[in-house]
Amino acid sequence: MALKTPQEYLDDLRKMNINLYMFGEKIENYVDHPIIRPSINAMAMTYKLAQDPEHEDLMTATSSLTGEKINRFCHLHQSPEDLIKKVKMLRLLGQKTGCCFQRCVGMDAFNAVYNTTYEIDQANGTNYHQRFVDFMKYVQENDLAVDGCMTDARGDRSKRPGEQPDPDAYLRVVERREDGVVVRGCKLHQTGMINSHEMLVMPNNTLKDDEKDWAICFAIPVDTPGMIYVYGRQSCDTRKLEGGDVDTGNKYFGGQEVMTIFNNVFVPNERIFMNGEVEFSGTLVERFAGYHRQSYGGCKVGVGDTLIGAAKAITDYQGVSKASHVKDKLIEMCHLNETLYSCGIACSAEGRKTAAGNFLIDLLLANICKLNVTRFPYEIARLAQDLAGGFFVTMPSEKDFANPEIGSLVKKYSTSRSDVPVEHRQRMLRLIENLTMGCAAVGYLTESMHGAGSPQAQRIMITRLVDLEHRKELAEKLCGVKENTDVDWK
Amino acid sequence: MKLRIKFCGGCNPIINRSKLVKAIKDELGRAVNFEIVEQQADVGLIVGGCPVCCVNLSQIEDQARHWVVVGGYLLDHKQIPVDQLPQKVTEKLLEKGGDKSC
Ligand SMILES: Cc1cc2nc3c(=O)[nH]c(=O)nc-3n(C[C@H](O)[C@H](O)[C@H](O)COP(=O)(O)OP(=O)(O)OC[C@H]3O[C@@H](n4cnc5c(N)ncnc54)[C@H](O)[C@@H]3O)c2cc1C
Numbered sequence: 001m002a003l004k005t006p007q008e009y010l011d012d013l014r015k016m017n018i019n020l021y022m023f024g025e026k027i028e029n030y031v032d033h034p035i036i037r038p039s040i041n042a043m044a045m046t047y048k049l050a051q052d053p054e055h056e057d058l059m060t061a062t063s064s065l066t067g068e069k070i071n072r073f074c075h076l077h078q079s080p081e082d083l084i085k086k087v088k089m090l091r092l093l094g095q096k097t098g099c100c101f102q103r104c105v106g107m108d109a110f111n112a113v114y115n116t117t118y119e120i121d122q123a124n125g126t127n128y129h130q131r132f133v134d135f136m137k138y139v140q141e142n143d144l145a146v147d148g149c150m151t152d153a154r155g156d157r158s159k160r161p162g163e164q165p166d167p168d169a170y171l172r173v174v175e176r177r178e179d180g181v182v183v184r185g186c187k188l189h190q191t192g193m194i195n196s197h198e199m200l201v202m203p204n205n206t207l208k209d210d211e212k213d214w215a216i217c218f219a220i221p222v223d224t225p226g227m228i229y230v231y232g233r234q235s236c237d238t239r240k241l242e243g244g245d246v247d248t249g250n251k252y253f254g255g256q257e258v259m260t261i262f263n264n265v266f267v268p269n270e271r272i273f274m275n276g277e278v279e280f281s282g283t284l285v286e287r288f289a290g291y292h293r294q295s296y297g298g299c300k301v302g303v304g305d306t307l308i309g310a311a312k313a314i315t316d317y318q319g320v321s322k323a324s325h326v327k328d329k330l331i332e333m334c335h336l337n338e339t340l341y342s343c344g345i346a347c348s349a350e351g352r353k354t355a356a357g358n359f360l361i362d363l364l365l366a367n368i369c370k371l372n373v374t375r376f377p378y379e380i381a382r383l384a385q386d387l388a389g390g391f392f393v394t395m396p397s398e399k400d401f402a403n404p405e406i407g408s409l410v411k412k413y414s415t416s417r418s419d420v421p422v423e424h425r426q427r428m429l430r431l432i433e434n435l436t437m438g439c440a441a442v443g444y445l446t447e448s449m450h451g452a453g454s455p456q457a458q459r460i461m462i463t464r465l466v467d468l469e470h471r472k473e474l475a476e477k478l479c480g481v482k483e484n485t486d487v488d489w490k
Numbered sequence: 491m492k493l494r495i496k497f498c499g500g501c502n503p504i505i506n507r508s509k510l511v512k513a514i515k516d517e518l519g520r521a522v523n524f525e526i527v528e529q530q531a532d533v534g535l536i537v538g539g540c541p542v543c544c545v546n547l548s549q550i551e552d553q554a555r556h557w558v559v560v561g562g563y564l565l566d567h568k569q570i571p572v573d574q575l576p577q578k579v580t581e582k583l584l585e586k587g588g589d590k591s592c
């Protein structure tokens with residue numbers, strides 16, 4: 001079965017035995033939990049659109065491992081065209097869900113692990129790459145969702161993993177057995193974790209020789225014994241418990257982040273893809289982060305499209321759409337959004353083949369992409385809030401609109417253009433709230449800031465990848481500080 | 491006539507692709523009997539949502555003997571007013587699909 005239906009995907013989740021806590025309580029049926037379900041719906045869209053002839057050209061690819069048609073989220077990129085189509089696919093998903101749809105982190109992780117394991121084996125004569133290829137075939141043949149798992153709890157940020165007072169601040173090997181290892185630690189912020197079948201765990205940093213226990217990369221099923229999950233709160237999350245469908249803003253979809261605790265978890269040898277090779281930890285981190293920084297040039301742009309659409313709609317509903325400053329602000333939002341997209345496309349078009357055969361984005365341009373992403377969605381959100389007016393943060397609840405005593409008055413004073421139903425205005429304002437300060441702002445704003453690394457991480461990469469001395473010499477030659485041998489004609 | 495229709499992925503379309511295809515099918519149906527096929531078509535129609543038209547023709551070329559390519563408001567690289575697209579595309583399909591030469 002190369003392509004799963006959304007229903008088959010949901011059925012898979014129902015069969016999983018997940019040890020999950022939320023609001024201090026154990027959650028038994030998480031698939032139907034009103035706070036969690038929108039995030040499952042968002043992931044389900046990655047399955048749904050792959051079945052749709054109007055989207056399959058982006059949503060599917062031909063596997064380089066099996067020759068079968070697979071979901072592009074399971075694909076190892078084989079060309080710059082594949083990298084570009086990935087960005088377009090993520091934009092499409094952002095447009096359709098208006099939130100984080102969670103499946104890209106795994107795709108970015110396994111593209112990075114695929115080419116890094118190949119290079120480890122070349123250098124050390126190990127057998128990780130073939131193991132990983134076997135794992136990837138299993139993922140592709142069963143159309144699995146995989147969580148990409150990198151960020152540790154990290155403890156004191158000024159200390160390295162090996163220097164932490166609590167060594168579990170970074171996930172590590174605590175026991176080595178003949179048939180595998182036992183790991184302990186915690187990965188924070190895990191996007192879509194309990195909506196995934198498998199997780200692919202990677203080290204968080206460049207490690208030193210005496211930090212071999214932290215240099216561990218592996219994959220396990222999400223319902224492996226010893227795993228404990230604690231659901232992350234999102235702003236306004238309990239509105240989903242109120243039973244309405246207006247105040248949530250996004251009626252169908254949402255994101256998910258989960259605190260993921262590895263409480264002495266066994267990993268069998270055949271699922272280990274790095275074990276102590278500290279010299280490759282930096283390469284793996286850099287490549288995963290690079291792929292993920294490219295991703296944001298697609299997914300955040302798609303969500304941006306929905307916010308621009310919401311801003312346009314609300315200016316129509318409120319009767320200001322003809323004002324020149326309104327048009328100007330909408331254009332500015334588009335300009336910012338398409339700039340992000342341009343960066344996503346550019347780092348893909350400049351992608352290169354790795355020794356393993358899959359394609360890697362241009363790392364400099366991917367970091368430029370992500371650094372812009374740390375800023376532009378905030379400006380787009382600011383402009384949307386400017387155009388929306390203040391009612392999206394002061395508007396009464398949908399229950400007040402429905403109240404038999406005051407409902408008609410609430411509606412009367414919430415009406416803007418008389419030919420626009422008040423409920424349309426109400427819904428659109430709630431969507432803007434959702435995207436700029438509610439549940440979806442987790443993905444659209446804060447994840448834009450910190451996801452795939454905080455802005456300083458991109459600046460460090462840019463410093464490494466840009467040759468400033470070369471630029472200095474260009475200037476020195478032009479102004480005559482250095483001899484310019486190019487001009488050799490009389 | 492055997493017709494293959496291949497959509498782009500639809501990430502940022504500037505035309506309504508489904509509406510266009512429906513209009514083309516209506517128009518074509520008035521002129522000729524046709525069936526939608528996946529392979530061995532007399533003519534294939536690529537429906538790209540924008541002028542980029544990022545469907546990779548080389549990967550599907552053997553599915554039809556001739557191809558008509560729409561990319562946003564472009565029909566086989568020529569700009570066409572959007573409201574004339576259904577009619578012009580149909581004409582092209584009939585022209586290319588009726589030609590049995592290889
Ligand atoms: C919504 C969301 C989803 C995410 N999803 C995933 C996921 O699916 N998988 C995953 O692995 N990770 C995920 N992440 C994690 C993300 O990669 C981290 O948030 C990011 O790397 C920043 O780490 P942090 O949150 O620990 O912040 P910190 O590292 O504590 O950063 C806070 C500030 O401290 C600065 N700082 C940190 N360390 C130092 C230092 N040593 N010296 C000087 N300054 C320093 C930073 O530059 C920043 O300004 C997600 C994050 C978010 C917010």
Ligand code: SF4
Pocket residue numbers: 058088498499500501502503504538539540541542543544545
């Ligand atoms: S043709 Fe245009 S709209 Fe369609 S997938 Fe390609 S870029 Fe997106």
